[in-house]
Amino acid sequence: MKIVIVGAGGGVGSVMADWLSRQKDFDQIVLAGRKKDTLKKALDNMKGKERGKIAIVDANNIADMKKCFKGADMVVNSTLPRYFLKIMKASLGAGANYIDMATDLAVINDTPFQKVKRVPLDLQLDQDKQWKKEDLAAMLCWGVDPGAVNVFTRYIADGMNKVDEIKIRDGDKSIIEGFDGFYSPWSPDTLIEEVAYMNSLIWTDGHWERRPPLTVSEEWEFPKPVGKMKVWLVDHEETQSLPRFIGKGCKEMSFMIHLDDEWIEVTRALKKVGLVDCKPVNARGVKVVPRDVITACMLSPVDPKMQSKTKGNISVGAAVIGYKGDKKYMHYIWNTMSHQQCWRSYKATATPTQVAIPTAIAVTLYAQGKIKERGVFPPEALDPKPIMRAFTKYGFKWEQMKKRIE
Numbered sequence: 001m002k003i004v005i006v007g008a009g010g011g012v013g014s015v016m017a018d019w020l021s022r023q024k025d026f027d028q029i030v031l032a033g034r035k036k037d038t039l040k041k042a043l044d045n046m047k048g049k050e051r052g053k054i055a056i057v058d059a060n061n062i063a064d065m066k067k068c069f070k071g072a073d074m075v076v077n078s079t080l081p082r083y084f085l086k087i088m089k090a091s092l093g094a095g096a097n098y099i100d101m102a103t104d105l106a107v108i109n110d111t112p113f114q115k116v117k118r119v120p121l122d123l124q125l126d127q128d129k130q131w132k133k134e135d136l137a138a139m140l141c142w143g144v145d146p147g148a149v150n151v152f153t154r155y156i157a158d159g160m161n162k163v164d165e166i167k168i169r170d171g172d173k174s175i176i177e178g179f180d181g182f183y184s185p186w187s188p189d190t191l192i193e194e195v196a197y198m199n200s201l202i203w204t205d206g207h208w209e210r211r212p213p214l215t216v217s218e219e220w221e222f223p224k225p226v227g228k229m230k231v232w233l234v235d236h237e238e239t240q241s242l243p244r245f246i247g248k249g250c251k252e253m254s255f256m257i258h259l260d261d262e263w264i265e266v267t268r269a270l271k272k273v274g275l276v277d278c279k280p281v282n283a284r285g286v287k288v289v290p291r292d293v294i295t296a297c298m299l300s301p302v303d304p305k306m307q308s309k310t311k312g313n314i315s316v317g318a319a320v321i322g323y324k325g326d327k328k329y330m331h332y333i334w335n336t337m338s339h340q341q342c343w344r345s346y347k348a349t350a351t352p353t354q355v356a357i358p359t360a361i362a363v364t365l366y367a368q369g370k371i372k373e374r375g376v377f378p379p380e381a382l383d384p385k386p387i388m389r390a391f392t393k394y395g396f397k398w399e400q401m402k403k404r405i406e
């Protein structure tokens with residue numbers, strides 16, 4: 001099987017290239033992207049580098065991507081969400097299956113406190129018939145969150161006859177020794193977009209609404225060793241797909257992530273001066289995108305100096321509250337990873353590793369003919385049991401807890 005990873009020089013793409021190169025299911029792994037130097041680093045880091053190959057391609061250029069994707073069985077999109085619709089178009093045109101790990105949130109940003117009718121993910125889901133007609137699969141929103149948590153949620157919900165509430169919670173308790181700057185462990189562009197640029201999305205009373213960014217928070221008890229942390233409601237993909245694909249009467253759903261106080265303070269200030277925006281402005285005769293200036297000034301998430309010094313753990317999971325018969329309970333499933341263990345295994349922190357592995361497992365299941373669905377679908381549309389078994393088989397450990405609620 002031949003795979004093309006677009007954005008293979010990035011945090012998630014490079015771990016995925018390494019992971020896939022360790023499996024026997026893939027004959028050729030093409031590392032595609034704009035910059036030869038970052039792709040070369042990713043290639044050098046692959047255990048099975050003899051099966052890797054570099055291709056220079058710009059995700060803005062559909063015609064070039066189509067040429068690059070010809071003959072590929074699957075395109076793994078590990079670029080930024082603003083390119084997703086273009087990469088989908090090029091994959092469909094080239095006759096290649098497709099998988100991604102997010103959606104382009106910024107295409108629809110409704111006013112807070114109003115009913116939201118359509119969400120950005122609909123622009124991808126709307127293409128279902130075209131993909132089915134070509135007998136191809138577009139597997140949306142893999143990764144860990146979204147991704148593994150969608151599978152966890154479906155697995156839990158299958159054991160309930162009624163679902164009241166879904167809570168996706170993401171906590172990272174880590175430090176970078178000797179560093180006091182503004183750093184994002186994954187795509188800084190995406191983090192700024194979902195946390196500060198977009199109004200947060202919530203499913204409440206059986207419909208979507210938005211809230212102004214960074215206004216809703218709570219304390220969440222993550223499983224040890226992470227423990228209790230403050231988490232914030234942000235705009236995220238799971239809220240767009242889970243309530244409607246899970247159904248079962250689900251009335252409430254929220255995605256909340258831990259962000260430290262300094263991150264909140266800096267991001268609020270950047271937002272106030274318009275620096276998180278992505279429309280170009282004229283700065284002394286030069287057209288610049290304000291957010292590009294911030295991300296250009298920040299360290300790259302794949303900076304080895306930062307990654308090697310990151311210590312601590314991340315815990316990402318799904319807690320579902322619902323009923324089996326007349327018994328109400330919460331069932332929580334999560335994955336915890338240690339930054340240092342991931343550094344030793346993949347030369348990356350747990351942040352990209354936790355995203356890359358479940359995605360790579362989904363690609364492997366597809367390669368093995370164990371995912372047979374066609375069309376455009378999120379992870380929770382699939383039978384979760386074989387995927388949970390594959391998570392265990394390939395070392396993506398999940399733990400669970402059930403608690404009765406009176």
Ligand SMILES: NC(=O)c1ccc[n+]([C@@H]2O[C@H](COP(=O)([O-])OP(=O)(O)OC[C@H]3O[C@@H](n4cnc5c(N)ncnc54)[C@H](OP(=O)(O)O)[C@@H]3O)[C@@H](O)[C@H]2O)c1
Nearest residue numbers: 007009010011012034058059079102143144145146186187
């Ligand atoms: N589902 C989840 O759990 C989860 C979690 C985190 C992230 N994600 C998603 O995963 C994706 C990758 O995230 P990341 O943290 O790996 O980000 P990243 O480190 O910034 O990597 C993005 C990659 O895209 C490449 N790229 C950007 N513009 C391009 C263009 N025009 N043409 C070709 N390549 C281009 C970048 O290459 P350059 O060096 O050329 O800029 C870089 O290699 C993002 O979509 C993010 O939203 C998902």
